[in-house]
Amino acid sequence: MEILVCVKRVPDTAENEFELNSDGNDLDRDDLVYSVNEWDNYAVEEAIQIVDKVGGSVTVVTVGDDEAEEVLRREMAMGANNGVLLADDAFEGSDGKGIATILKAEIEKGSYDLILTGAQADEGAGQVGGMLAAMLDYPYASLVNKIEVDGDAKIKVGREIEGGNQEMNEIELPCVLSIQTGINEPRYVGIRGIRKVAKVEIPEKDAGALGIDASAVGEAGAKTKRVDYFVPDMGDGAEMLEGSTDEIIEQLIEKLKAKGGL
Amino acid sequence: MTQIFAYIPHKNGAAEDVALEYPEAAKKIDAGASVTAVVTGSGADLDKVAGDMAKIYSEVIKVDNAALAYPNAEVVRKALTAILPANAIVLVAHDTFGMDLAPGLSVKLDSAYAADAIDFEGVDGDALKLVRQELGGAVSTHVTTDISAGAVITIRPGAFAPVDGGSASGTITDKSGDAGDLAAKRTFIEVVEAEVGDVDITKSDVLVSIGRGIEDEDNIEIAQELADAMGAVVSCSRPIVDAKWLEKSRQVGTSGQTVKPKVYMAMGISGSFQHMGGVKGNPFIVAVNKNPKAPIFQVADVGIVEDILDFMPELQEAIEDL
Ligand SMILES: Cc1cc2nc3c(=O)[nH]c(=O)nc-3n(C[C@H](O)[C@H](O)[C@H](O)COP(=O)(O)OP(=O)(O)OC[C@H]3O[C@@H](n4cnc5c(N)ncnc54)[C@H](O)[C@@H]3O)c2cc1C
Ligand SMILES: Nc1ncnc2c1ncn2[C@@H]1O[C@H](COP(=O)(O)O)[C@@H](O)[C@H]1O
Numbered sequence: 001m002e003i004l005v006c007v008k009r010v011p012d013t014a015e016n017e018f019e020l021n022s023d024g025n026d027l028d029r030d031d032l033v034y035s036v037n038e039w040d041n042y043a044v045e046e047a048i049q050i051v052d053k054v055g056g057s058v059t060v061v062t063v064g065d066d067e068a069e070e071v072l073r074r075e076m077a078m079g080a081n082n083g084v085l086l087a088d089d090a091f092e093g094s095d096g097k098g099i100a101t102i103l104k105a106e107i108e109k110g111s112y113d114l115i116l117t118g119a120q121a122d123e124g125a126g127q128v129g130g131m132l133a134a135m136l137d138y139p140y141a142s143l144v145n146k147i148e149v150d151g152d153a154k155i156k157v158g159r160e161i162e163g164g165n166q167e168m169n170e171i172e173l174p175c176v177l178s179i180q181t182g183i184n185e186p187r188y189v190g191i192r193g194i195r196k197v198a199k200v201e202i203p204e205k206d207a208g209a210l211g212i213d214a215s216a217v218g219e220a221g222a223k224t225k226r227v228d229y230f231v232p233d234m235g236d237g238a239e240m241l242e243g244s245t246d247e248i249i250e251q252l253i254e255k256l257k258a259k260g261g262l
Numbered sequence: 263m264t265q266i267f268a269y270i271p272h273k274n275g276a277a278e279d280v281a282l283e284y285p286e287a288a289k290k291i292d293a294g295a296s297v298t299a300v301v302t303g304s305g306a307d308l309d310k311v312a313g314d315m316a317k318i319y320s321e322v323i324k325v326d327n328a329a330l331a332y333p334n335a336e337v338v339r340k341a342l343t344a345i346l347p348a349n350a351i352v353l354v355a356h357d358t359f360g361m362d363l364a365p366g367l368s369v370k371l372d373s374a375y376a377a378d379a380i381d382f383e384g385v386d387g388d389a390l391k392l393v394r395q396e397l398g399g400a401v402s403t404h405v406t407t408d409i410s411a412g413a414v415i416t417i418r419p420g421a422f423a424p425v426d427g428g429s430a431s432g433t434i435t436d437k438s439g440d441a442g443d444l445a446a447k448r449t450f451i452e453v454v455e456a457e458v459g460d461v462d463i464t465k466s467d468v469l470v471s472i473g474r475g476i477e478d479e480d481n482i483e484i485a486q487e488l489a490d491a492m493g494a495v496v497s498c499s500r501p502i503v504d505a506k507w508l509e510k511s512r513q514v515g516t517s518g519q520t521v522k523p524k525v526y527m528a529m530g531i532s533g534s535f536q537h538m539g540g541v542k543g544n545p546f547i548v549a550v551n552k553n554p555k556a557p558i559f560q561v562a563d564v565g566i567v568e569d570i571l572d573f574m575p576e577l578q579e580a581i582e583d584l
Contacts, residue, residue, distance in 0.1 A: 130365030
């Protein structure tokens, strides 16, 4: 099975305290720690496990800048066979459809049976996979937490729905699936693994190489645009308990008693 | 006048709560908009929901087809693409079905797409301005979307004030005949119910709920000891279940359990909407997080900036000394 996994380099929510820059129109990105989008890591692990079982290869692709190459390398250290970087100044400011348009162009240059994305990335949109499928006219299933490969023409997938229930579907290949966390346990990647793939050549393609009309993507083609970042009015946010730990605990215990917590 | 279509998700003949929230969202897009509820399904369940919607919406469109009996997003997308007018503005709930349906629908309608809106700030020319969040709620953003050729917009369930059940007598238009060919490359097989675990977190008045801030499987012991001292039960956020440190039945959130405790202690949980979506009944929420900017502090009643691994044992000791 030939599998393509779309991956994105994103600010790591567990490692960063996000602040706005001095103009207030972007995050202060100077000291941000980036990593591969959590959901994409599960998607790559799933692809590797499928190929281990039925044969084939795993290609990881990203739309990003030069720095995005590091996430491709990380996923190749996990076991992906190939990486492709789609980079062009004209791609900057793309909305979800722009990203899907760029990925579609690369997909049409190959011959993939299965395309995986993460369920969502840093912007919390969860849009690229479904758009990509519709543009390719492939069937789609989102929030997939189980894949059973038992044939060349069709596979069985479980989708996570509300309340932790699972919706089982049969879906024709080729198809696009967005992967939910928890579907597997992504393998650990050590420094040594990263070193092994440090010198592997990663092809880079721009709008010309992909045959994309630059005005259809990027800022120019985007119908949906971020205007600014802002810190919401906290309204009646939490009452912050302050003082030494002992003082905080004393206040907290009084409140817990009053509210039925003790 | 803006024409807005609201896709009504429903189960067992009852519309989901978001059906009462679309009118408020539509009003914030354009106070003068006409809003049409769109209900797809089959048979008596569909008729029941369409009837209920006619009490709230002045216009209801129903599409009845056996292929729509279970909401398979590919089939629903085909039906909607066939019946919606050009340049339609379509609202869909940002839930597990909406995430399956909406992005592809916007491609097929060739319209703009915006995901997970939590507020709207009106239309200026062709640009609809909306509010959403990124990075798990850590930052908010304003986004504009060009609605001149229509748009598909998902709204966050619970973000817009619900209208009352209503007593309007809207007209129901049957568009079943226009749905066209509904053959799909994806077929629904069955729903497998979530497994029942050994502990029922929905029955406890007090929950000590742990998130990724617990850092290591071995540290769960620390939370369990605090819970024991409080007569509470340990629940958790999703990453703890993904890591297989606790059973799925302990997970609070939209894809886990809905809990209604008196007191909810969120320990090292950032406060994503999918997590908080499972915390109902307006409990007293205590959040302990080492990041003073954690979004959980926007929804908690009491906030404490501390390391939970130090704080929990100290709290436990103080409680035991009472
Ligand atoms: C369709 C869908 C459904 C989902 N359903 C659910 C669901 O049902 N339930 C759910 O929980 N999530 C769900 N999620 C995932 C959700 O979006 C978040 O990713 C998740 O809730 C984050 O969990 P967290 O707060 O524990 O982790 P994080 O967001 O990583 O937050 C960890 C927090 O701990 C703090 N911290 C770290 N170390 C310490 C320490 N030592 N002391 C104190 N604080 C510390 C950090 O500052 C941070 O705020 C769903 C996602 C999707 C896409
Ligand atoms: N720039 C990108 N490059 C490659 N894949 C992406 C990119 N942006 C999003 N994706 C894919 O789409 C998924 C969902 O992202 P989103 O729709 O942005 O929430 C991600 O998990 C990735 O698999």
